[in-house]
Amino acid sequence: MMTLILRRLASLPIILLVIYTITLTLAWAVPGNPLENPEKRPKPEVVEQMKKQYNLDSFPRFYVSYLSSATGFAYAKDWISGELSREREAAIAAGFPPAQRPVFDLGPSLEYDDWTVNEIVRGALPVSITLGAAAILIALIIGLGAGVIGAVKPNSIADLCTLTIAMIGISLPGFVIGTALLLVFAVLVPLFPVGGWGGPSKAILPAVTLSLPFAAYIARLTRMGMIESLGADYIRTARAKGASERAVLYKHALKNAFLPVLSFLGPATALAMTGSFVIEKVFTIPGMGQHFVNGVQNKDLFLIMGVVLIFATMLILFNLVVDVLYRWVDPRID
Amino acid sequence: MSRMLIPIAVLVVLVAVSVFGDRPQPRADLTFINSSEVNTLDPQRMSWMHDLRTARLLFEGLVKNDVLSDGFEIIPGVAESWELSDDARTYTFRFRDDAKWTNGEPVTAHDFVYSWRRAMLPDLVSDYVAMFMNIDGARAFYDWRQEQLDGFMEREYASPQAQRDASYALWEETKEQFDAMVGLRAIDDRTLEVMLERPVPYFLELCAFTVFAPVYEPLVAQYERPDPTTARLVRRPGWTKGGVLVSNGPFKLDEWRFKRDMRMSKSEHYWDRDSIAIRTVSIPSISDPNAGVLAYQTGSIDWISDVTSPYRGDMVAQKLAFLEEHKERVEELQAQGYDQFSITRMLPDDPRAHTHAVSSFGTYFYNFNCKPRLPDGRENPFADARVRRAFAMCIDKPAIAREVRRLGEPSASTLIPPGSIGGYTSPKGLPNIGDAVSEEERQKIIDTAKALLEEANFPDDFVVELAFNKDAGHDLIGQAIAKSWQKSLGVQTSLSQKEIKIFREDLKNKQYMTARAGWFGDYGDPTTFLDINHSQDGNNDRAYNNPVYDQLLADAANELDPEKRMTLLSEAERIIMEEDLPMVPIFYYATIYMFDAKKLTGLSTHPRTKQNAFLIDMLGDGIGPDLPRPMNPDSIQIGGVSP
Numbered sequence: 001m002m003t004l005i006l007r008r009l010a011s012l013p014i015i016l017l018v019i020y021t022i023t024l025t026l027a028w029a030v031p032g033n034p035l036e037n038p039e040k041r042p043k044p045e046v047v048e049q050m051k052k053q054y055n056l057d058s059f060p061r062f063y064v065s066y067l068s069s070a071t072g073f074a075y076a077k078d079w080i081s082g083e084l085s086r087e088r089e090a091a092i093a094a095g096f097p098p099a100q101r102p103v104f105d106l107g108p109s110l111e112y113d114d115w116t117v118n119e120i121v122r123g124a125l126p127v128s129i130t131l132g133a134a135a136i137l138i139a140l141i142i143g144l145g146a147g148v149i150g151a152v153k154p155n156s157i158a159d160l161c162t163l164t165i166a167m168i169g170i171s172l173p174g175f176v177i178g179t180a181l182l183l184v185f186a187v188l189v190p191l192f193p194v195g196g197w198g199g200p201s202k203a204i205l206p207a208v209t210l211s212l213p214f215a216a217y218i219a220r221l222t223r224m225g226m227i228e229s230l231g232a233d234y235i236r237t238a239r240a241k242g243a244s245e246r247a248v249l250y251k252h253a254l255k256n257a258f259l260p261v262l263s264f265l266g267p268a269t270a271l272a273m274t275g276s277f278v279i280e281k282v283f284t285i286p287g288m289g290q291h292f293v294n295g296v297q298n299k300d301l302f303l304i305m306g307v308v309l310i311f312a313t314m315l316i317l318f319n320l321v322v323d324v325l326y327r328w329v330d331p332r333i334d
Numbered sequence: 335m336s337r338m339l340i341p342i343a344v345l346v347v348l349v350a351v352s353v354f355g356d357r358p359q360p361r362a363d364l365t366f367i368n369s370s371e372v373n374t375l376d377p378q379r380m381s382w383m384h385d386l387r388t389a390r391l392l393f394e395g396l397v398k399n400d401v402l403s404d405g406f407e408i409i410p411g412v413a414e415s416w417e418l419s420d421d422a423r424t425y426t427f428r429f430r431d432d433a434k435w436t437n438g439e440p441v442t443a444h445d446f447v448y449s450w451r452r453a454m455l456p457d458l459v460s461d462y463v464a465m466f467m468n469i470d471g472a473r474a475f476y477d478w479r480q481e482q483l484d485g486f487m488e489r490e491y492a493s494p495q496a497q498r499d500a501s502y503a504l505w506e507e508t509k510e511q512f513d514a515m516v517g518l519r520a521i522d523d524r525t526l527e528v529m530l531e532r533p534v535p536y537f538l539e540l541c542a543f544t545v546f547a548p549v550y551e552p553l554v555a556q557y558e559r560p561d562p563t564t565a566r567l568v569r570r571p572g573w574t575k576g577g578v579l580v581s582n583g584p585f586k587l588d589e590w591r592f593k594r595d596m597r598m599s600k601s602e603h604y605w606d607r608d609s610i611a612i613r614t615v616s617i618p619s620i621s622d623p624n625a626g627v628l629a630y631q632t633g634s635i636d637w638i639s640d641v642t643s644p645y646r647g648d649m650v651a652q653k654l655a656f657l658e659e660h661k662e663r664v665e666e667l668q669a670q671g672y673d674q675f676s677i678t679r680m681l682p683d684d685p686r687a688h689t690h691a692v693s694s695f696g697t698y699f700y701n702f703n704c705k706p707r708l709p710d711g712r713e714n715p716f717a718d719a720r721v722r723r724a725f726a727m728c729i730d731k732p733a734i735a736r737e738v739r740r741l742g743e744p745s746a747s748t749l750i751p752p753g754s755i756g757g758y759t760s761p762k763g764l765p766n767i768g769d770a771v772s773e774e775e776r777q778k779i780i781d782t783a784k785a786l787l788e789e790a791n792f793p794d795d796f797v798v799e800l801a802f803n804k805d806a807g808h809d810l811i812g813q814a815i816a817k818s819w820q821k822s823l824g825v826q827t828s829l830s831q832k833e834i835k836i837f838r839e840d841l842k843n844k845q846y847m848t849a850r851a852g853w854f855g856d857y858g859d860p861t862t863f864l865d866i867n868h869s870q871d872g873n874n875d876r877a878y879n880n881p882v883y884d885q886l887l888a889d890a891a892n893e894l895d896p897e898k899r900m901t902l903l904s905e906a907e908r909i910i911m912e913e914d915l916p917m918v919p920i921f922y923y924a925t926i927y928m929f930d931a932k933k934l935t936g937l938s939t940h941p942r943t944k945q946n947a948f949l950i951d952m953l954g955d956g957i958g959p960d961l962p963r964p965m966n967p968d969s970i971q972i973g974g975v976s977p
Contacts, residue, residue, distance in 0.1 A: 032838075044871070045480060046456050049483060096555075111373070112371070113373060113571065114375060114376065114574045115571055115592055119571070124592070129348075130352040130353060131347045137349060179624075182628065186632060193632070194628045194634065195625050196634075198358040263682055281625070282627070284619075286591065286592065286594035290621075299835055
C-alpha cells in the first residue's frame with residue numbers, strides 16, 4: 001500500500017509537467033493579446049514593457065518563471081539564497097513596506113486587475129468543492145437507490161422508470177435541466193432562491209442538477225453489478241443458509257456491486273468539485289468552472305494555467321484516494 | 335459494508351460544515367446588478383462603465399455632475415468652490431473642511447496631487463491618461479518617465495541588487511521631476527492649483543469623471559513599488575478589497591468577493607451623509623443575463639443597470655404596448671414636462687412597466703478601413719471617400735434599429751448623439767435610404783450612390799467583407815447591412831465573425847475591410863467623440879487621416895470663445911459625417927433598465943446616462959425622505975428614446 005502511494009506521488013510532478021507543457025503551449029498559441037484593453041490603447045512601448053514585466057514576450061522565459069513560482073521553487077530558492085530577506089531589507093530601506101510573497105504564486109490575473117490567481121482560486125475552490133461534494137452525495141443516494149430497485153426486479157415498471165430517468169440524466173445537458181428546475185422550483189413555485197451562493201437553500205438546486213448525470217451513471221453501474229452478483233454462487237449460498245433478503249441484498253450483493261461505483265467516484269468527484277461552467281452560469285455560483293472558460297476567452301494566461309494546474313492536481317489526488325479506498329474496502333485487490 | 339460508509343460520512347460532514355458555515359447576509363437597502371463583474375476599483379485604472387458606476391458610490395472627485403438636472407450642471411464635491419484665472423489656464427480649488435476619508439482622515443490637496451501623478455505615469459497604463467495631458471507639463475513628464483524606463487532596460491548592471499537600487503533611485507528622481515515639471519500644486523492642505531497646458535473649456539467635466547477621483551496615499555503607496563528588473567512601478571492587488579479600501583465617497587466597501595458580490599455601507603464620515611437615503615448596497619455578480627432578469631422577477635434585485643438578455647426586445651415592446659394602453663395619460667404627463675420614470679410611476683401598477691429604455695450617450699457604427707491597401711495587398715476601394723459615402727447612404731438604418739435591435743433606438747446620422755451636449759449643434763449627415771419618404775426618393779439616393787461608385791471606379795465582383803465579434807447580436811446587424819448593400823448597390827458581401835480578443839487585435843492592426851464598432855462618450859464635450867478620428871489618435875482604428883479635420887480639432891482646442899469653438903467642432907463632425915465617412919453611424923445606443931418606478935427613485939433620464947446610485951431612495955422603506963426624485967421638470971429629452 002505504501003509503495004503504491006509513494007509511486008503515485010512520485011509520478012505526480014511528471015504528469016503535472018506534461019499537462020503544464022501541453023496547456024501552456026496551447027494557451028500561448030491562442031491569438032489575441034492578453035494585455036489589450038477594450039477601447040483605450042496604451043502606447044506600443046508601454047505594452048512592450050508590460051509584456052517584459054510578465055515575461056509574456058518570450059515563451060521559454062514564461063515557461064520557466066511561471067513553473068518555478070507556481071510550484072514554490074522560486075520562493076524556496078530565494079529563501080535559501082537569502083534573496084528573500086535582502087529584497088525585504090532593500091524595500092524597507094527605500095521606504096516601501098515589505099511585500100507578502102506567497103509560496104505558491106500562481107501570478108496576477110491579467111483581465112481582473114485587482115485580483116491574483118491565488119485569491120481567485122482561494123475564493124472559488126471551496127465553493128466548487130462544497131457543491132461537488134453535495135452533488136456526489138446526492139448522486140450516490142439517488143444512484144444506489146435506483147440501481148438496487150432496478151436490480152431487485154429487473155425489467156419491472158420501476159426498473160424501466162429508473163432506467164429512463166437515468167438515460168435522461170445522462171443525455172440532457174445541465175443547462176436544460178438547470179433552467180427547468182429553476183423555472184419550476186424558483187419561479188413558478190418559489191421554494192428556492194433563483195441563484196447565488198451562501199446557505200443550504202441556494203445549494204440544493206445546483207447540487208441536484210450537477211448530480212443527475214453522475215446519479216444516472218451510478219444507477220446503471222449499481223444495477224448491472226447487482227444483477228451480476230445476485231446470480232452468483234455466494235448469494236445462493238447466503239440464501240441457502242437462511243440469510244434474510246435484506247442481508248443478502250445490502251450485505252452481500254451491494255458490497256460487490258459497489259466496487260465499480262467506487263472506482264467511478266474518483267474521477268467523478270474531481271470533475272464535480274472543479275466546477276461546471278454551465279451550472280455556475282445558470283445558478284450564478286462563484287465557482288471554478290467559469291474561470292476555465294473566461295480565462296481562455298480573455299487569454300488570461302496566469303488564470304488558465306492556475307486553474308488547469310489545480311484541476312490536474314485534484315484529479316490525480318482523487319484517483320489516488322480512490323485506489324487506496326478500493327484496497328481498503330476490498331483487501332483481495334492488490 | 336461499514337467501511338464503505340466512511341467516505342460517505344466524510345462527504346456529508348464536509349458539505350454540512352461548508353454549506354451551513356456560509357450564511358447568507360441580510361438583504362441590503364438597495365440591491366442592483368451590473369452586466370458583468372467589476373474589473374477594478376482603482377479609479378486611475380478604470381474605464382469600464384460598470385466600474386465607473388460602482389466607483390462613484392465609493393469615491394468623490396473635486397466636483398460632480400448634477401445628474402438630475404437638465405443641464406447636467408457641475409456641482410461641488412470635495413471642492414466647495416473654485417476659481418479660474420483670467421487667462422483661463424489656472425484653476426484654484428478650495429476644499430471643504432468636512433471632506434473625509436472613510437477612516438475619518440481629512441481629504442487634502444496632496445491626495446489629489448498623488449492620485450493624479452499616478453494617472454500620469456506610463457507605468458500605470460491608465461486608459462484615460464490622455465485626459466491628464468491637458469495639465470501643463472504632464473506630457474513632458476510622461477515622455478520623460480517613458481524615456482527613463484526605456485533607458486533603464488537597455489543599461490547593464492553589475493548585479494541584480496545594483497539594478498534594484500537603480501530602480502528605486504529612478505523612482506525618487508521621478509517624484510522630484512514630477513514636482514518640477516507638472517503644473518499641479520497643493521498650496522496648502524485645502525487648496526489645489528491646477529495649471530492647464532491651454533484653456534480647456536470642459537476641464538471641470540473631466541474633474542467630475544471618476545478617473546480624477548483621489549486615492550488614499552498611505553494605503554495605496556504600500557502596494558506600489560518599482561519592479562527591480564524593469565523599474566516600472568508595479569501595483570499589487572489588495573488595497574481595493576473590502577475592509578481594506580479607504581475611499582472618500584458616500585459609501586465604504588465592506589466586502590468584495592470575486593465574481594460573487596460586493597457590499598457597501600454608508601460612510602459615517604461622508605460630508606453629505608444626511609442626503610443619502612440608503613444604508614447598505616449589495617451588488618451581486620450575475621453574469622448570465624437571463625439569471626439577472628429571473629432574480630429581478632423573484633424580487634431579490636431592485637435595479638438591473640443593463641439588461642442584456644436576448645428577449646429584451648420583447649420586454650421593450652411590451653412596455654411600449656403598456657404605454658399605448660395609457661396613451662392619453664402619458665401624453666398629458668409629457669406635456670406637463672415629467673420625465674419617463676416619473677410618468678411610469680404615475681401610471682397603474684403593471685409588471686410590463688418595470689422595463690425602461692434610456693438613451694446612453696453612445697453610437698453604434700461600422701468602420702471603413704481607410705488605408706490605401708487591404709491586408710491582403712490588394713488596392714483598397716474604401717480608401718476613396720466617394721465609395722465610403724455611397725456605402726454609407728445605402729444601409730437601411732431605421733430598419734435595423736426597428737427590426738433587428740428592437741429597443742426603440744433612433745437611427746443615427748451623426749457620430750455624437752444629438753442633444754446630448756449643451757450648446758452643440760449636430761450636422762445633418764448624409765441622406766439615407768431608410769429615411770426616404772417615397773420609393774422615388776429612395777431610388778434617387780441609390781442612383782446617387784451608384785454614380786459615386788462609378789466615378790470612383792469601384793471594381794466589379796469585388797467582395798465586401800464585414801467583420802464583427804460573435805456576441806450580442808452583431809451577426810444579425812451585419813447580415814442586415816450586407817443585405818442592404820447587396821440589394822441597393824448590387825455588390826457581393828461576405829461576413830466574418832471573430833472572437834472578441836482577435837477582433838480587437840484585427841481592428842487595431844487594421845486587418846479588416848469594414849468592421850462593427852461603437853463608442854461611448856466619457857465627458858460632456860464633442861471632443862470625447864471626435865478625437866477618435868484624429869490621425870494620431872490611438873483609437874483611430876480606421877487609419878483615417880485628413881489634415882483639414884486635424885486642423886479643425888487643433889483650432890477648436892485653441893479657441894477661447896465657447897460658441898466659436900463649438901462651431902469649429904460641428905464643422906469637423908460635418909466633414910466626417912457628410913464628406914469623408916470613415917465610419918457609418920447606424921443607431922444611437924439605448925440601455926435597458928429594470929426597476930419599479932413606484933419603489934425606486936433617483937435615477938437620471940438625461941441623455942448622458944450617468945447614474946449616481948447614491949441618489950437612489952427606496953420609496954416607502956422608512957429611510958430617507960421617501961419622496962420621488964424626478965428630473966428637473968424642464969429636462970430636455972432630445973435625441974433620447976421614447977419612454
